[in-house]
Amino acid sequence: MVAEARDGHALLAEAIDTLDIGLVLYGPNDTLVFCNKAFKEFYPGSGRILTVGRSRADILRDMIAAGIMPPPSDDLASVMGKALGCQAGDWPLVEQRLSDGRLMLPTAKRTPSGGLVFVDVDVTQTRRREMALLEAKEKAEQASRIKAEFLSNMTHELRTPLNAILGFSEMIMREMSGPLGDPRYRDYADHIHESGCYLLSIINDILDMSKFNAGRVELREQKVDLAQAIDSAIRMTQERARAGRLALSVRLPPGVPPLLADERQIVQMVLNLISNAIKFTPPDGRIDIEGALTAEGGYCLSVSDTGIGIAAEDIPTALEPFGQVDSSISRHHVGTGLGLPLVKSMIEAHGGTLEIASQPAKGTRISLTFPPARVLHAA
Template sequence: MALPETLTREPSSNPKNCEPALSGKVSHQQQKETTILPRPVRIIHVDDDLVEHKLVRKHLSSLEHLSYELISLNNFPEALDRLRQESFDVGLIDYHLGAHTGLELLTRLGGRLSSTPLVILTGRGDYTVDVEATNAGAFDYLDKNELTPALLERTIRNVRVQFKTEQQLRESETLLKHAKTEAEAANRAKSEFLARMSHDLRTPLNAILGFSEMIQGQFLGPVGGKRYLDYASDIHQSGQLLLTMINDILDLSKIESGNVELHDIEIAVDELISTALKLIEPGATLAGISIRTRLDPALPLLRADRQMVDRMLFNLLTNSMKFTPRGGEIVIQAKVSGGDVQLIVEDNGIGIAANQINHVLEPFTQLKSSQEPSSGAGLGLAITHSFIEIHGGTLTVESELGSGTRATLTFPSNRLH
């Protein structure tokens, strides 16, 4: 018995819905609308039983509103080859295909990644076959004994919608992956550029700092006028500020690229604070700011990267000085709390507005509440935040506008000796 391969049924036109134009002629737009028909739904049916092919054709033929093109195949190899070469809107696949199965065809075509959404048809209406079909990647499972034209139409419609949705999701996922890859490459390029630029800037900057120090110290003889000494001092201070910014950018580049390594040693907390005070007190004295310490007795040794901890504490202190007016006070605390060690820098300066607190830890953030023109690149707190996280700790900032700021570095108990 011969098996008809292709059966096409276009939707019939309805004369009642075609109204002539008022002029008695059909407009170009009306002609376009009446001649363009929706593309028929391409359906492939694979079954080794010719009776089943007739039944499916009968069901489809009874659907008045469905325009379709039906491809009927009755053997596994031909179906596999056809589905690999072409895409269909829906594939109706019998569970038994001679020596093969519909599940095997599903697997060979990639399941849900196939270019055609496949539906398994079977006379074995049981839960096991349903689960097998779903696991193999079928978009639906139909029992032949319960198949009706309405059920077949609804299944075709739902499968097409589901397949299109999954395609769109996969395309979106692919676009997101490409965008992520491009963003990561751009970020690496940015970090490499900043690192190279910063490294190249340090060479001439070292010369600027060195020669300005020589002029300030008048090592090769007296300078002609006091104003020149003031200029040399300004040059040196500007160079130091620029060097700090360059070091911050280098640190940020290392953090973003994941190239930061910890070199842990045991640190005495009181000695750590003493060193920070020596660095910060000259500037605090000039600014008219007093500094007090409040240390718990018998503080444990801290296991951490000394250079990073020095940098964190220095950043918090310089930040407090920037926002504390003359006559203000900064308090440095070190204490054990809940098994953790906390280093706290608290000031009674102008504070931070509530809507800015969430942004102070972001890179390149300059707070508008500073009483002086912004200096630096706005990286100090961001770098401090990253450094403490690398140590497994946290940085918290509490502040109220007009009432000062409290910044707390918390080192976890596993870093205590």
């Protein structure tokens, strides 16, 4: 039995010696019982200090004096007192950089018999991977910022020539300098103007989206007449609704409260939702705009249609910038896929939320909920 115990002890010691982690064991009387090979390799020159039977106080003092352990930031007596007087788990153990550049993470625990176990783990590779991931993340964020700033800075360069195209084509359409010789020129001017308007709307959407992504959008808050904002959006879309044989109705309860909001963004949100509904609703369908106060005191504005609808699994795609939900009808319509993401960014900038309820072939309902702080009640 003694021989078996001795063999078992030898095997255990051999196993601990082959570990890649450093392990030191002190007995109940705070003297060294065991120190494995890895720990000694972590701290070159410590072999002559870490001898069995020595007290932890002597070992700690000699390790610091020999420069094997990091020099104390405080006076030696204070450091020794803290290290020897603390209970296990209370030591201010922090990562240590060894002389060869490796990083060690120490831990300490008491044994049931009152002994003390110190374990050192080499975390160099872990920290390097973390640093590599952090650097990659920072580079990606920097690239995103550069892209967003580039798009934002293109405002003048892109809009100026487009405005000229639109202005001159409109002059041709109206024959402001005299009649055109061939009526086809008027059609050409119509096409130029229509294409210019569409291109300008795309550029505006991209620039607005880039500003939101770059966090450069500031709300121009003012008292907004919500009913009037909705009416403005309807005036801009009713001709398209009529051309598509769509019934467009507004059902708002009397006394719609004003909102503390950015008026341009409010109109843009409603305009985008109505335009989307027109785009994806077949002829003879209907589009309804409704609003009501919420139980919490906020205001919910919704636009519903009887269009093609969106499958539940496609809704996240529809809310992603440039996301295009694939369908036989949507493929017949041009668009960048920025309408809904812009609305989502705008309502969130106001502290509100966007919700989509939809079923394929049955229609879609998109609700914008403004928080109570945005609702201005009459005094």
